[in-house]
Amino acid sequence: MSIPFWCVFISALLIIIAKVPVAREMQAQGGYDNHLPRNQQAQLTGFGARALAAHQNSFEAFMLFAAGVLMAHTTQTAGWLIDLLAIIFVIARVLYLLCYWADMAWQRSLVWGIGFVCSLLLMLSPTFRTVLI
Secondary structure: OOHHHHHHHHHHHHHHHHHHHHHHHHHHOOOOOOOOHHHHHHOOOOHHHHHHHHHHHHHHHHHHHHHHHHHHHHOOOOOHHHHHHHHHHHHHHHHHHHHHHOOOHHHHHHHHHHHHHHHHHHHHHHHHHHHHO
8 A cells, every 4th residue: 555545544543533532521521422422522612622623623634635645646646745745744634633632723723734735735746747757
């Protein structure tokens, strides 16, 4: 499996990892309400609310990144830059989660932007394919 595909897999795992602190905060509210978890999540504050927002953003970011990797793959655009963009995206997403949980707002926005640009560049990579090969 290629590096970008491994990065898609890791990004999918990050969605689940981002859920762990949400579940802990819900449990701390007197137990995890598996009947109406979204209602319980809407009541989270502070760290719990930030953890929930980070978890939800993980879904949003994953879609763009996976699309970018698939666009590069289906057009047979490969090379060091595609690998690097995928790795930087994963690193940015890990840092994003850490910054969100630690309430580091501007740092979180910075690493979010880096990840977003990586996804966009992966989508655009077929246009600069000759540079990569």
